Amino acid sequence: MTTAVSDRRRLTDLLAGDLAFQAPAREAHPLHALHPFAARFPHGLAGHFINGLTRPGDVVLDPMCGSGITLLEGWLAGRNVIGVDLDPLARRQSAARTSALDADAIKAAGHAALERAEDLNAGNSHPHDPLGFVRGGMDDATVKFLDYWFLPETQAELAALVLAIRAEPEPGLRNLLEVVFSSTIVTKSGGVSRARDLAHTRPHRVAEKQPRSALRQFEILVNRAVDAYRAVDTGTVGQSAVAAGDSRRLPWQDESVDLIVTSPPYANALDYMRAHKFSLAWLGDPIPRLSELRGRYIGSERQSSGESASDAVPPSAQGVIGEVARVDAARARVLERYFQDMGAAIGEMARVLRRNAAVIIVVGPSVMRDVLVPTHQCLADIASRVGLDVVGVAPRNLDRDRRMMPARRPAKAVAELAGIERRMHTEYVIGAVRP
Numbered sequence: 001m002t003t004a005v006s007d008r009r010r011l012t013d014l015l016a017g018d019l020a021f022q023a024p025a026r027e028a029h030p031l032h033a034l035h036p037f038a039a040r041f042p043h044g045l046a047g048h049f050i051n052g053l054t055r056p057g058d059v060v061l062d063p064m065c066g067s068g069i070t071l072l073e074g075w076l077a078g079r080n081v082i083g084v085d086l087d088p089l090a091r092r093q094s095a096a097r098t099s100a101l102d103a104d105a106i107k108a109a110g111h112a113a114l115e116r117a118e119d120l121n122a123g124n125s126h127p128h129d130p131l132g133f134v135r136g137g138m139d140d141a142t143v144k145f146l147d148y149w150f151l152p153e154t155q156a157e158l159a160a161l162v163l164a165i166r167a168e169p170e171p172g173l174r175n176l177l178e179v180v181f182s183s184t185i186v187t188k189s190g191g192v193s194r195a196r197d198l199a200h201t202r203p204h205r206v207a208e209k210q211p212r213s214a215l216r217q218f219e220i221l222v223n224r225a226v227d228a229y230r231a232v233d234t235g236t237v238g239q240s241a242v243a244a245g246d247s248r249r250l251p252w253q254d255e256s257v258d259l260i261v262t263s264p265p266y267a268n269a270l271d272y273m274r275a276h277k278f279s280l281a282w283l284g285d286p287i288p289r290l291s292e293l294r295g296r297y298i299g300s301e302r303q304s305s306g307e308s309a310s311d312a313v314p315p316s317a318q319g320v321i322g323e324v325a326r327v328d329a330a331r332a333r334v335l336e337r338y339f340q341d342m343g344a345a346i347g348e349m350a351r352v353l354r355r356n357a358a359v360i361i362v363v364g365p366s367v368m369r370d371v372l373v374p375t376h377q378c379l380a381d382i383a384s385r386v387g388l389d390v391v392g393v394a395p396r397n398l399d400r401d402r403r404m405m406p407a408r409r410p411a412k413a414v415a416e417l418a419g420i421e422r423r424m425h426t427e428y429v430i431g432a433v434r435p
């Protein structure tokens, strides 16, 4: 049985450690490479806190689990991992990365799906026009979207693959095949679509691009997935549950979690849906529904109303909201909503944590209308407001110039840091304990 003092000290020591974790990707478990995802934190960072603060069998949560870095690291280390995300592609990836699937079963299911798809694409099985069949179930906006971004021959192959994957009866294998399917599209090169880059930036259509065969890409990527699952020791992994949900209303009981490691969206959030809809539209999500969902993401510009409490915004955040408001009132409202939402999300984290258990939040500053938003400091202040004991806010710098900042810092000092922070790409690790 640990004491509050020793838990706090352990977290302090972990925050003072080397948080850079710039290890080459090849040192990561091959399941991390199953599918690209923008703005992931390094797997070593999650492992550092999971191994330092929990034991096998403990419950580790990521309430905005994204591609599932925290979940995969915890699961491989025998922790029972739980995750929530609003994004359907994030959930598919997180679930696939933490499923104890048999590599031979994946190989058999993947190759059977490929054979079915090839038959369908050749017009040898029912339905004889797979593309017409798939498009028949879509609304006009989705069809228009696909016509803009995919050549007709690619669409025919993707439709055949979608139908072939639908026929896989085992849900875990079917989900994995959908993730592999998606990874033929959502890639840095834009994969089999006509987009230039779908892993990092705003998609641009490239007129001269000759996309590769979706069927051949699927085959290559299924084989890669088989190798990745061979590297899992299914005897030592934990249990996993990934739920569709909102971090502002977590579906778990009070005091049921031993550690949270998460990286929330930044104040000027990445638009995940912009890239994810390229594969989700094929997997059965209509573009209009995805656009509506996108407005519910924390940090999105088009927020639907009525989800969050407004009393959690601390003076540090109010100050920066005021600064942005002087130049752009609409952006200031987006920022205010971001802090309200993060107040609700961090409040939920505090609720589900056991006493003396820790929450690790990885976040960085952002610039909005030339105003530096010290998101990390504002979120640390929010964490204090919802009753967490903020142990430290530790920077992770690419140049490994690490230093600890006191947990609470006056707004003036935050402003003084602005000049330094503009020049460096720094992320911060907020460590807090539930008293």
Ligand SMILES: C[S@@+](CC[C@H](N)C(=O)[O-])C[C@H]1O[C@@H](n2cnc3c(N)ncnc32)[C@H](O)[C@@H]1O
Residues within 6 Å of the ligand: 037, 039, 040, 041, 063, 064, 065, 066, 067, 068, 069, 070, 084, 085, 086, 087, 090, 245, 246, 247, 248, 262, 263, 264, 265, 266, 272, 296, 297, 298
């Ligand atoms: C920075 S990413 C997380 C990356 C993650 N650490 C990983 O391992 O890939 C932030 C995530 O928050 C999710 N998100 C945004 N608003 C959310 C909400 N209200 N509830 C749950 N997840 C949300 C986004 O879909 C995105 O996957």
